Amino acid sequence: QVQLVESGGGLVQAGGSLRLSCAASGGPVSSYYLGWFRQAPGKERELVGSISWTGTSLYYAAAVKGRFTISRDIAKNTVYLQMNSLKSDDTAVYYCAVTQDWGRSKSRQYDYWGQGTQVTVSS
8 A cells, every 4th residue: 555645835925936745655656657636625626747657757737837847756756746936726735646547637546645735825
């Protein structure tokens, strides 16, 4: 069973940056694909982007493309979400999750989840 722990959330002004981390442990993480999701109050959980552990596959949602960057450190079993040019619309709880198949965008298609980290962007 894979355990995921997010960190790095906080309060930032619009236009600022934050970097989230997702540390994975407890299982064969290299066989999974990792996704970053977010959920704003009253809204459905949505996929922000995803990455393969090899780094050869990357996906970004249109809303964040060009502003957010996903990367990974294999030695640390950690995946990062660098968020730049943050907007108030980016305010949400951010989660990392893993799935065994590439191309999945629905939260129900992911097998293991972290506890989430709050990101608040003030305007």
